[in-house]
Amino acid sequence: MTTHDERIQLRAFEGCIPLNVTLELSMRCNLRCVHCYNFDRELAYLPGRARSEELSDSEIHRILDEVRAEGCLYFGFTGGEALLHPSLAEFVRHAAESGMAVRVKSNGTLLRADTVRALVEAGAASIDLSLYGATAATHDAFVKVAGAWQRTVEGAQRARDAGLAVRLNAIVVQSNAAEVQGMLELAAELGVSCNLDLQITARYDGSRSSLDLAVDRATLEALHRGPLHHLVPGGAGARKSIQCACARSVCGVTCFGDVVPCIGAPMWSGSLREQSFHEVWTRSPQLSWIRGLTEDDFAACKDCAHLPYCRRSSGAIYSNSGVYNGPAKFGDDFVCMEAEVLHQIHDARQPD
Amino acid sequence: MSAGRPKRSRSTAWQSIDGELVLLRVRARELLGLNPVAERIWALADGTHSVDEIATMIADEFEVALEVARADTARFVDELVRLQTLQVGEEPGA
Numbered sequence A: 001m002t003t004h005d006e007r008i009q010l011r012a013f014e015g016c017i018p019l020n021v022t023l024e025l026s027m028r029c030n031l032r033c034v035h036c037y038n039f040d041r042e043l044a045y046l047p048g049r050a051r052s053e054e055l056s057d058s059e060i061h062r063i064l065d066e067v068r069a070e071g072c073l074y075f076g077f078t079g080g081e082a083l084l085h086p087s088l089a090e091f092v093r094h095a096a097e098s099g100m101a102v103r104v105k106s107n108g109t110l111l112r113a114d115t116v117r118a119l120v121e122a123g124a125a126s127i128d129l130s131l132y133g134a135t136a137a138t139h140d141a142f143v144k145v146a147g148a149w150q151r152t153v154e155g156a157q158r159a160r161d162a163g164l165a166v167r168l169n170a171i172v173v174q175s176n177a178a179e180v181q182g183m184l185e186l187a188a189e190l191g192v193s194c195n196l197d198l199q200i201t202a203r204y205d206g207s208r209s210s211l212d213l214a215v216d217r218a219t220l221e222a223l224h225r226g227p228l229h230h231l232v233p234g235g236a237g238a239r240k241s242i243q244c245a246c247a248r249s250v251c252g253v254t255c256f257g258d259v260v261p262c263i264g265a266p267m268w269s270g271s272l273r274e275q276s277f278h279e280v281w282t283r284s285p286q287l288s289w290i291r292g293l294t295e296d297d298f299a300a301c302k303d304c305a306h307l308p309y310c311r312r313s314s315g316a317i318y319s320n321s322g323v324y325n326g327p328a329k330f331g332d333d334f335v336c337m338e339a340e341v342l343h344q345i346h347d348a349r350q351p352d
Numbered sequence B: 001m002s003a004g005r006p007k008r009s010r011s012t013a014w015q016s017i018d019g020e021l022v023l024l025r026v027r028a029r030e031l032l033g034l035n036p037v038a039e040r041i042w043a044l045a046d047g048t049h050s051v052d053e054i055a056t057m058i059a060d061e062f063e064v065a066l067e068v069a070r071a072d073t074a075r076f077v078d079e080l081v082r083l084q085t086l087q088v089g090e091e092p093g094a
Helices: A004-015 A057-070 A088-097 A113-122 A136-143 A148-161 A174-190 A209-213 A217-225 A277-283 A285-291 A314-321 A334-349 B036-044 B051-062 B066-082
Strands: A020-024 A074-078 A101-106 A126-131 A165-171 A193-197 A250-253 B005-008 B012-017 B020-025 B030-034 B086-089
Touching (some): A057 A088, A057 A250, A136 A174, A148 A174, A174 A217, B005 B066, B036 B066
Antiparallel strands (some): B005 B086
């Protein structure tokens, strides 16, 4: 059975309507997460770019109008740290009053009472908060700022109490894998939802050290036999298509005004400083190329026995390999190992 | 209700998708599809028109009897108020 939302998403996918748009407000962040996909946070800024190049407020307001006119319903603000932008509440108000459902993605450390109130009054609907451990010691070591975990948890409580839909985005890596159950329990205690993500990607700056943080196979197996058993697909697996929604119903805009197929797929597809969103969305050769891909273009995936269990993301594959329709062969990416593990656990559950 | 001025609630998002206006009740995560008459009422529900005024415009634009338009408009507005998708104020823009 499909829900109305799934039907709308399918119509947007088939009609290439940018129903889901994420705007990166800034590269600035008050944490220094070791896995950050923007750039190595030991550096002052993204190499080759300057903070002064980031979008102005007036450019952001124009982009909000343009993506809305093109069909956006679900709009997300991300960063960097979105709450560091002094005009965030104004952007949220603009997006909400124009009819979009607004989600803010944040680390939550700056969610003071007045900030939460401003977001709610502006019309924000939901907030995603990144979590890297069930304990302050693990989380704070990951984000390299003492006291961050406590502030994130308190921010989640304030946001929840103010009526925002709160989701903890728990990033699972080798160093916090032992706390997965604890993270799930923390979300339950807070009364908020929890999304677990095991996939780490290379960075926009091309550095790949973040990939070393991913869980190893033994840990992956233990997690899927234990606290993450609910992520093992039932039946024969539900995945129907290799392709994700990038460039069809999903789109991203970087803090420099560059359009990308998805905020997680750093493939330059046009500049909103040179063209309107409509022009980029309808004429970009890069976006058209993605829309023209067929299952046959995913050579290593199309006949893969583990495909029904695969959580492949073209953006992550592109970030990691530089090839959007990769991987070049089975096993080249983390998702291959994950799909194989899920498949094996699923089959082991089946009666003889 | 007839003198009240319906206004779209901020807890509702909306978009026209393939020619169909879809309302999203954000907190309930529920999507509602609107027919053309309902879509027009939604467009007019900006806090400046009374329910009666909206019904009169619906009657004119869709060539239906005024009493039918009044009843249908009131019923639709009542339902969206119940779903907290519309709010009704007495003053323009309230």
